Amino acid sequence: MKLIDGKATANQIREEIAEEVKEIVASGKRAPHLAAVLVGEDGGSITYVNAKISDCKQIGFRSTLIKKDADITEDELLAVVDELNQQDDLDGFIVQLPLPKHINEEKIINAIRADKDVDGFHPENFGRMALGMPTMIPATPLGITELIRRYGIETSGKHCVVIGRSNIVGLPASILMGQNTDTGNATVTLTHSRTQNLKEICLSADIIIAAIGKPGFVKEDMVKEGAVVIDVGTTRVKDATRKSGFRLRGDVDFDAVSPKCSYITPVPGGVGPMTRAGLLQNLMVAYRQKFL
Ligand code: GUN
Numbered sequence: 573m574k575l576i577d578g579k580a581t582a583n584q585i586r587e588e589i590a591e592e593v594k595e596i597v598a599s600g601k602r603a604p605h606l607a608a609v610l611v612g613e614d615g616g617s618i619t620y621v622n623a624k625i626s627d628c629k630q631i632g633f634r635s636t637l638i639k640k641d642a643d644i645t646e647d648e649l650l651a652v653v654d655e656l657n658q659q660d661d662l663d664g665f666i667v668q669l670p671l672p673k674h675i676n677e678e679k680i681i682n683a684i685r686a687d688k689d690v691d692g693f694h695p696e697n698f699g700r701m702a703l704g705m706p707t708m709i710p711a712t713p714l715g716i717t718e719l720i721r722r723y724g725i726e727t728s729g730k731h732c733v734v735i736g737r738s739n740i741v742g743l744p745a746s747i748l749m750g751q752n753t754d755t756g757n758a759t760v761t762l763t764h765s766r767t768q769n770l771k772e773i774c775l776s777a778d779i780i781i782a783a784i785g786k787p788g789f790v791k792e793d794m795v796k797e798g799a800v801v802i803d804v805g806t807t808r809v810k811d812a813t814r815k816s817g818f819r820l821r822g823d824v825d826f827d828a829v830s831p832k833c834s835y836i837t838p839v840p841g842g843v844g845p846m847t848r849a850g851l852l853q854n855l856m857v858a859y860r861q862k863f864l
Contacts, residue, residue: 582845612642664690715846733777782823
């Protein structure tokens with residue numbers, strides 16, 4: 573069993589981008605600039621957004637954090653998006669999800685200018701991704717394909733089972749894995765809450781991508797010997813021994829499943845850091861589209 577080190581791989585990607593940014597700035601151009609909009613006080617969202625801003629600082633991006641109260645109206649948030657859309661010295665921005673229930677997330681995402689949508693959530697970018705055209709790809713599936721590429725994992729002709737069909741992970745991951753690319757060409761099964769015989773389907777998988785947000789869902793008896801297991805889950809579970817009072821748990825029962833795997837991602841330290849790196853890669857795509 574080989575552990576896939578997402579933390580080290582993400583560090584490497586950050587170093588590569590930092591090098592490129594250094595060259596850009598040395599040539600007299602301004603640094604790439606990312607903004608993040610954080611609405612409300614969701615603990616997970618605050619942590620993730622702070623991490624994204626800190627990544628920007630580390631690699632030489634300019635960054636702007638915009639915080640809004642949870643009671644902001646939809647129209648007010650749309651006005652924030654509009655302002656960022658028009659800001660010339662801003663290359664890309666994200667609105668951290670989930671948003672408070674009174675705000676329609678789809679409406680907000682659709683209002684983001686496609687060429688600044690570094691999450692790759694806008695329908696135009698999602699469509700381009702699905703068609704294999706150059707675009708910003710949602711950060712988590714992008715991170716998964718980077719791990720597959722950098723670890724030299726064979727995907728061509730393999731059976732890839734994706735568990736979970738969310739717009740930001742499962743659905744785009746299922747599309748990317750089936751595309752005619754060096755990290756694709758898999759035969760893909762996209763499974764979800766209505767899937768029958770999930771255990772049997774998983775047992776035939778060469779690659780499992782677990783993205784349902786249920787801690788420990790993928791058990792030892794669902795995984796065949798030698799499979800590659802990518803765990804996207806990051807559920808906070810109570811842990812009194814931690815200062816924070818919680819720890820992160822993946823969708824895979826790691827202790828039981830890992831001895832059977834050829835490769836497996838840990839939680840934390842697997843896909844999570846790669847998602848952060850994916851956003852930085854997307855900002856470079858947005859910047860290059862504009863300047864280079
Ligand atoms: N919430 C969970 N993951 C993400 C992400 O990748 N982008 C945004 N904007 N919100 C998220």
